[in-house]
Amino acid sequence: MSYENTKPCVQFWQRITCDEKGRVNAIDFNIAAMMSSDPEFAPGGSVGPLKGRVPWERMGALGNLVLINLQGNAIHGPPLPANLTAFPKLYEILLQGNRFNGSLPDQISTLKALKKLDVSGNQITGSIPRGITTLSNLTWLAISQNHMADVLPPELGNLTQIVKLDIGGNGFQGPMPESWGSLEKLQLLNLQKLNLNGSFPASWAGMTSLNHFIAPAAHIRGPFPSFLLALSNLSDIVLYSNELYGPLPSAAELFAPPILTAIDVSGNYLNGSVPKVPPSRSAFKFSFSTNCFQPAAGADPLLVDSSPLPPTECSCFYSSLALGEPAQAISPSSSPSSPTTSTSTSSPSSPPSPSPSNPSASLSPSALPHGAACLLALLAASLL
Template identity: 25%
Template sequence: MLNLSGNSFNNSILSSLTHLSPLRSLNLFWNRLEGSIDVKELDSLRDLEELDIGGNKIDKFVVSKGLSKLKSLSLSGTRFKGTFNVREFNSFNNLELLDMSFNEINNLVVPQGYSGLRKLKSLDLSRVGVRDGSKLLQSMGSFPSLNSLYLSSNNFTETVTITTQGFPHFKSLEHLDMEFMRSALNTSFLQSIGESMSSLKYLSLSGSTLGINSSMILDQGLCSLVHLQELYIASNDLRGSLPWCLANMTSLRILDVSYNQLTGSISLSPC
């Protein structure tokens, strides 16, 4: 492992790493890399499995070949802008973790029938510029191994409405973070979560404005998530009582409904 984070290395550092062929983990977070970075410059690092070049001023990450063993890639806060097509990472056949958070990506393109990144387990798109939340969620069905999805602090411009018809079935998804999305979530959305993400263990919707008829939304959306272990729905102006189905959620260990306007009894809850 080589950790060079928080220094003042520029692009020339890449060519100086050519003799470190056995290296498996490289951290260049928060340095002075800038412009276009071509993976070919790291081609000699044939055993590299983890690469973090976040926090730099990189506007393009060119992937033609190389780093075939890469499992973890962080490009967080690298000032990416505009459209990003996931096909650019097709050569990363073994990639399991991809962090694209804190960029200005207003359009994430996942082509219909996309068959790349089959091993991707964790995708972080927190605080990016994508506006169409419904389209984004539907495109995530192209990643069959996806286990964790982070979408917090986004600003979807419209209500996230997803009908069950045509919505992908997430067989492996266990962790979904959508807190502080600043977008209304309606009943059909939570119903789709319950029906298509039955293996979900962690769900955060805190600060996401669940909607006006909050009691109906919770009753119809959460009751099928029987494997849920952690549920965070704080700061959503929830009103009424907690849904009766909480009594059936025997796996639930953490329930955060703070900063709402709930009333009534919690005797039906497993807490």
């Protein structure tokens, strides 16, 4: 079908909607939706993904546009035009799962009505535009799985309406901002595969609506963040493949949150004993393999790490922290970056998507390496 010299709001273009005054206000080319629910647009489901670039320069006249949905295509080029003042009513931008490259423009601050921005799964570079932090209506910010890099901006704490903050899978680094503790409506926080350092701020206990805390492989070094257990709305905690150390909280504390259903701390350096999931929480998914736990004699087999770290690696790690050696360290796999998931319940837990957390070390770790590199360092020292 050719759309040349036709009028979208008079001739009812597919995937284009108009307001009551006959003005285009939505462009919806979600390829998955087109293939599954629009047989006229794609007879037999044969439509392929849209390719090429978005002709942003031709869209300047669409001042009533409120929705742009181009997710799941193969579009490249700039994710947004440099001049965004032409779209004062735009409140939803869905560009995830494409090949957009370049950076997000600073002028994004002009989109005062914007509520949802999802550009995850692209090839976007640069930093988070500080203009985003001025969008007081923004409830959804998803920029994960791109090539962005910067320190974590404290200004994101200004987004007091934010419900989803998904920034994992980028090159963000630095301490976790205290100001984020003001995000009282935040329900999902994804910090997967970031390069975090420092302690979890005490202010984060203010994230009282948090439901999903995802921070695997985030270079977090420190004790288990017990403040999470005070959040009554929390459903799952994902902290595998970090450098958590020390004991876990007691069973009474760990399994107290009423709707908490899953904890994954596999692939860390936790020691002590494994808390037992109470019978009343039999469906709880608790993954704790590849750590430095010490099973007690005659311990319940469900509380014994099936793939513990070698005692020498645990000892080396704790020595590098100047904390002393853990008591007979036994823990799963020798590489915390690829843990084998194990669970204390009858149904094993498959780890949710990764998400980095923070290194909340009360003691400053020394420069000594840990893991395999640490063992090599000790061997070299013994030969001197």
